[in-house]
Amino acid sequence: MNSENPDKSWYRQYDEEPLFPKHEVIKTLHGFLDYAGYSLLPEKPVGFMKPDISAVCKDKKKKDEIIFVVREGVNEAVEGFRELAAAKCFRHNKIDYVLALPPVSEHYLIEFLIEQEEWFFPIKDHLFQLWLVNPEKDKVDCLIGWPRNDDFKHYFSNPNLVGFSGYIANKATQKMMDEEF
Amino acid sequence: MIEIPTVKLPKGRVFQAPLELDELFDDVEIEISPRWMGQKVRKGDMYMEIGGPKHEYTSYIHCDVAKEESDIEDGRIELIGPEIDEIEPGSSFAFGVWLRFWGPQLNDDHIDPLIRVGFRPFEDGEGWMLVNTRDTIWIRLNNESAHKNSWRQMGQALLGNTKINFPLVEKAEALIIIGSPEVGGVDLIRDILDTRIRPDWEAYDARMMGVEDEDVDTFYGCTVCQTFAPNHVCCITPQRNPYCGIMSYLGAKAVVEIDPYGYSFAIPKGECLDAESGRYTGVDQAIYERSSRRVSKINLYSSLKYPQTNCGCFEAAAFYIPELDGIGLVDRRHPGDTPIGVNFSKMAGYMSGGNQNHGSMGLSARTPKSKKFLQGDGGWTRIIWMPKEYKVLLADCIPEEIYDKIATEDVGIDTQAIKEFLIEAKHPIVKNFWKDGEPVPMKMPKPNEDWPIE
Numbered sequence: 001m002n003s004e005n006p007d008k009s010w011y012r013q014y015d016e017e018p019l020f021p022k023h024e025v026i027k028t029l030h031g032f033l034d035y036a037g038y039s040l041l042p043e044k045p046v047g048f049m050k051p052d053i054s055a056v057c058k059d060k061k062k063k064d065e066i067i068f069v070v071r072e073g074v075n076e077a078v079e080g081f082r083e084l085a086a087a088k089c090f091r092h093n094k095i096d097y098v099l100a101l102p103p104v105s106e107h108y109l110i111e112f113l114i115e116q117e118e119w120f121f122p123i124k125d126h127l128f129q130l131w132l133v134n135p136e137k138d139k140v141d142c143l144i145g146w147p148r149n150d151d152f153k154h155y156f157s158n159p160n161l162v163g164f165s166g167y168i169a170n171k172a173t174q175k176m177m178d179e180e181f
Numbered sequence: 182m183i184e185i186p187t188v189k190l191p192k193g194r195v196f197q198a199p200l201e202l203d204e205l206f207d208d209v210e211i212e213i214s215p216r217w218m219g220q221k222v223r224k225g226d227m228y229m230e231i232g233g234p235k236h237e238y239t240s241y242i243h244c245d246v247a248k249e250e251s252d253i254e255d256g257r258i259e260l261i262g263p264e265i266d267e268i269e270p271g272s273s274f275a276f277g278v279w280l281r282f283w284g285p286q287l288n289d290d291h292i293d294p295l296i297r298v299g300f301r302p303f304e305d306g307e308g309w310m311l312v313n314t315r316d317t318i319w320i321r322l323n324n325e326s327a328h329k330n331s332w333r334q335m336g337q338a339l340l341g342n343t344k345i346n347f348p349l350v351e352k353a354e355a356l357i358i359i360g361s362p363e364v365g366g367v368d369l370i371r372d373i374l375d376t377r378i379r380p381d382w383e384a385y386d387a388r389m390m391g392v393e394d395e396d397v398d399t400f401y402g403c404t405v406c407q408t409f410a411p412n413h414v415c416c417i418t419p420q421r422n423p424y425c426g427i428m429s430y431l432g433a434k435a436v437v438e439i440d441p442y443g444y445s446f447a448i449p450k451g452e453c454l455d456a457e458s459g460r461y462t463g464v465d466q467a468i469y470e471r472s473s474r475r476v477s478k479i480n481l482y483s484s485l486k487y488p489q490t491n492c493g494c495f496e497a498a499a500f501y502i503p504e505l506d507g508i509g510l511v512d513r514r515h516p517g518d519t520p521i522g523v524n525f526s527k528m529a530g531y532m533s534g535g536n537q538n539h540g541s542m543g544l545s546a547r548t549p550k551s552k553k554f555l556q557g558d559g560g561w562t563r564i565i566w567m568p569k570e571y572k573v574l575l576a577d578c579i580p581e582e583i584y585d586k587i588a589t590e591d592v593g594i595d596t597q598a599i600k601e602f603l604i605e606a607k608h609p610i611v612k613n614f615w616k617d618g619e620p621v622p623m624k625m626p627k628p629n630e631d632w633p634i635e
């Protein structure tokens with residue numbers, strides 16, 4: 001898999017160094033979810049995959065459940081979303097599906113989502129979410145999608161960052177027109 | 182009430198939206214949440230379409246601020262044209278949505294952020310796809326959600342959403358026109374656009390372009406991108422938009438008024454240390470404090486010495502070509518290599534992330550249109566290479582006497598070939614910056630390091 005030789009792979013590899021290891025991202029997410037009023041569920045497989053974290057809202061009236069796949073960077077994102085897609089075969093639209101990454105290069109993320117590749121479209125079609133988790137600053141943000149429990153807006157470090165989806169969607173316009181006209 | 186004296190409008194249906202804060206979204210059946218932002222509605226999934234290329238974008242989404250409280254009927258929604266359930270599936274119409282707002286502290290400076298907030302229900306509404314803004318607007322509704330939607334509901338959501346998210350708005354009304362043949366079709370919308378909407382936009386743009394950095398005491402900063410680039414801070418001035426191109430100076434001003442403790446903040450200019458390069462004591466201090474004390478000096482109009490740091494969403498880049506002591510420009514769409522041997526993608530990879538990279542700087546689509554564009558580096562007289570498509574795109578802002586002297590990929594990316602071209606074309610860099618007809622490369626400090634004291 002090589003960005004210079006795309007024929008050798010069906011998705012690109014970017015020249016990135018993970019900023020934080022997976023276990024630190026998971027640890028930060030555990031703390032964040034507790035802070036946001038969620039309890040961790042026991043680890044168990046969902047169909048053919050096993051989430052890194054499953055959590056449910058402590059407020060029983062809401063019954064919101066989220067499963068997380070945690071990866072270390074853009075290069076692992078396709079594989080991470082594939083895991084979420086596998087889970088969605090079994091739980092359908094009843095729960096939220098999140099890929100959590102540590103901070104990644106915004107430029108590479110834009111290339112991954114729309115400029116060099118077009119992963120934005122299947123991510124949106126399936127209402128998957130992409131969160132960025134910064135263990136050093138203890139901050140969590142949602143970049144693509146949004147949890148069905150809107151209360152998360154009080155807990156994300158910068159809820160306005162979800163505007164990133166709109167930014168990418170505008171970039172997608174030309175590709176959409178190419179497809180239709 | 183919104184009236185358009187220049188055009189005879191057919192009679193519409195009038196609805197009244199709830200006015201109490203806790204009732205603003207009563208009876209709105211669709212979910213309005215960022216969960217739906219950026220969704221795509223493909224042709225096969227489409228129930229109906231308004232705006233877009235089929236009507237050559239003869240459509241509009243418009244906001245204005247009522248001068249007097251009496252100029253607005255709070256909660257009034259007027260619909261001219263068919264309701265959603267009266268529209269034949271697969272239809273496509275030109276359209277116009279006009280929102281008018283009033284509040285004692287609201288003024289024309291707030292129009293830019295009002296537009297962003299005001300139309301969010303189209304962006305975040307379940308089943309809706311919103312592409313572009315203003316006069317290139319394109320909206321679709323999907324089959325799955327059509328039965329839950331109506332213009333009455335959408336009008337209510339547009340007004341309610343703005344009142345909730347823009348607390349300076351106290352009263353709001355909407356005029357929605359769906360240009361079906363029965364009400365006059367695309368011709369009606371074109372008449373409104375030409376006689377009323379475009380003049381408003383032109384006046385607003387002229388006002389925005391008329392403000393210069395010297396005219397204000399306060400600039401604004403933005404740290405939204407610190408999620409990606411933890412030490413990056415954007416400085417927004419009337420003549421310097423942020424790289425993402427999303428926010429304007431007046432937009433940032435309004436955001437700070439509404440949310441003074443958010444990610445945008447005011448920067449008192451302080452003393453001007455270098456007018457040519459754009460260095461101010463207030464900017465240096467604010468950037469230092471907000472960049473985890475990593476960046477202590479910023480020249481607003483230079484890519485060579487102490488440029489602003491870059492996040493990753495810049496639309497184009499300026500880069501130093503040492504062999505020619507000149508500056509190249511490249512935009513995201515150009516796939517090929519540049520005279521420094523890398524393409525945009527690779528260049529952006531090392532530029533982004535929040536470091537101060539002397540010799541390279543991100544640009545928004547609007548940055549080159551500024552009169553102060555790279556002023557500290559010599560402005561357009563220092564630009565020697567750019568992709569030809571990008572050159573055509575910027576033709577209006579490149580000085581006429583320089584346009585043909587800037588090399589493109591047609592000349593090549595070999596610096597010797599470019600050098601010969603520049604000499605042959607009598608590019609001003611040869612006389613103004615080179616010594617005895619030869620370029621003298623600057624020795625750039627490493628990222629985040631200082632220049633030697635001269």
